[in-house]
Structure formats: structure tokens, C-alpha cells
């Protein structure tokens with residue numbers, strides 16, 4: 470539309486003016502905001518932008534490919550992927566406390582990102598850091614209400630607080646729906662533009678218990694099935710998100726064919742929300758729940774039970790950790 474096209478035009482002009490003939494770095498998280506911010510800056514300064522994508526090994530099935538293939542194909546952006554899965558797993562070894570997990574993931578993320586930045590600076594000088602800060606983020610960080618302190622949130626891709634950079638924040642005046650429209654205008658894939666929220670600490674906070682490579686593999690498989698079935702049922706735009714949580718330290722008895730099983734439960738946590746501050750549990754159709762349950766218990770080894778979380782927020786939070 471006219472307004473969206475003019476927002477793009479205006480932001481591109483502003484970015485060009487700010488960055489001049491300098492170079493910029495942008496951390497990509499796989500989410501909408503960093504992708505749209507990067508695409509705008511790419512449109513403005515081309516290959517003087519380098520994007521950094523840290524794969525912390527806590528992503529869902531297919532997410533790395535969405536960034537490496539689909540985003541790059543749509544924008545032609547220079548991308549550096551850092552494969553840091555082993556490092557994150559080692560740092561998380563044996564850790565079960567949710568806040569500990571969040572702190573470790575946040576800390577490691579900054580370290581890996583800073584190393585990637587130093588590697589880039591060794592070749593060319595980068596003076597600018599692109600961030601996908603939205604208007605509500607600007608308002609929220611100015612307000613500083615208590616709600617933000619219930620969990621130590623961090624936005625992967627929105628780091629670090631390194632003052633040697635000048636920030637480029639082309640989404641600062643936009644709301645989420647405008648950001649999505651800008652993304653469409655810039656030709657980004659639907660899968661990125663309409664992606665549901667996914668926490669920075671990723672699957673690390675959806676495994677109740679210590680995070681291991683094997684547990685991640687189980688959760689990734691169960692999550693992929695739930696997402697596939699929700700998409701197939703046309704429910705993606707009706708639900709805010711549907712975390713799948715692996716109760717890794719819990720076992721329950723089951724039966725498969727003639728055999729007793731002793732596996733883990735996974736929890737489906739479908740929620741409806743406007744802004745994630747409050748949420749209601751989504752009344753998913755029984756036939757969709759049945760397909761998800763049947764497929765997960767048949768197809769994912771070690772999962773023999775699927776349970777449904779029917780708690781609103783408050784008192785429950787959306788994520789279990």
C-alpha cells in the first residue's frame with residue numbers, strides 16, 4: 470500500500486543518511502523484527518551490511534534453514550552463521566534452574582556474538598549495529614514496570630550493549646503489524662513475516678530438567694508435529710503460539726502393542742493473546758488435538774503421553790520456565 474511503501478522509502482533514506490559509506494552488523498534471531506530491520510538496512514546499504522546468525526542449538530526444526538536459505542534468497546544479504554550448539558550444551562550441562570538457564574544462554578549468546586563481531590572487525594571496520602527495536606519496546610523500556618522482571622527475558626539478536634557501535638533502529642516508530650507489512654513489502658517469506666513468537670532461550674526453557682542433545686532431539690520432533698498439524702488445520706493465525714514442553718525428568722507408564730513403555734510426557738500449551746501480557750488457553754478442536762497426540766506418541770521415541778495445559782496467564786506464564 471501507499472503508506473507502507475512510503476515508510477520503506479523514508480526509512481531507507483534515513484538509514485543511508487545515518488550510515489553514510491560505513492558498515493553495519495545485524496544479529497538475526499530467526500524472528501520477524503530482526504529480519505525486517507536487516508532487510509531494510511540491506512535495501513539501503515547493500516553488502517555493507519553483514520548479518521550474524523548464532524545457532525545456539527536450541528532452535529526448532531527448520532529454523533536455521535529459514536534464515537540461511539529463505540531469508541538470504543529473499544534479500545541477498547551477507548550472512549555469517551556461527552554454529553555454537555556444542556558450546557551452549559556444555560555451558561548448560563546439568564543445569565535445571567530456569568533462571569540459571571536463561572542467564573547462561575544470555576551470557577553465552579553475548580560472548581559468541583562478540584567473537585563474531587571481532588572476527589568481522591579484523592577484516593573491515595563496522596561502526597553500526599542494527600537492532601529490531603519496535604515502538605512498544607521503546608515505550609516498555611522507558612516505563613520499567615514489574616511485569617518484565619518475572620523472568621529474565623532477553624532478545625536474541627538484540628545484543629550486545631557495546632557502546633563502540635552507533636545503533637541503527639529502523640523499526641523504532643512501528644507497531645508489530647506495520648513491521649509485518651514492511652516485511653511483505655520487502656519480499657520476505659510468509660514463514661518469517663508471520664512467525665509466531667519464540668523465546669530467545671529457545672527450546673532450552675521448554676525442557677523441564679537439564680538440557681541434553683537427546684532431549685532436544687525429542688522435543689524438536691514433537692514440536693515439529695504439533696506445528697505441522699496446527700498449520701494444516703489452518704489455526705496459525707488463531708493462536709498466539711503453542712509451546713510444546715518436554716517433561717524430561719518425569720516418566721509415566723504406557724503400553725504400545727504388547728509392550729510396557731516408560732517414557733516422557735509432552736505438554737501442549739496453546740494460547741490466545743493480544744500482547745503476551747495476559748493469555749487465555751486456546752480451545753483447540755478435539756480432532757486436531759487427537760491428531761497431534763496420536764502422531765507424537767507414534768512417531769517420537771520416548772514420548773508416550775501428551776497432555777494439555779488449560780491454564781490462563783495469569784496465573785500461568787506462557788512458557789513453563
Ligand code: XMP
Nearest residue numbers: 622623624666667668669670745786787788
Ligand atoms: P511468558 O512466559 O513470560 O512469555 O508468559 C511471554 C512471551 O514472551 C516470550 N518469551 C521470550 N521472548 N526472550 C524472548 O525474546 C525471552 O527470554 C522470552 N521468554 C519468554 C514467550 O514465548 C511469550 O511469547
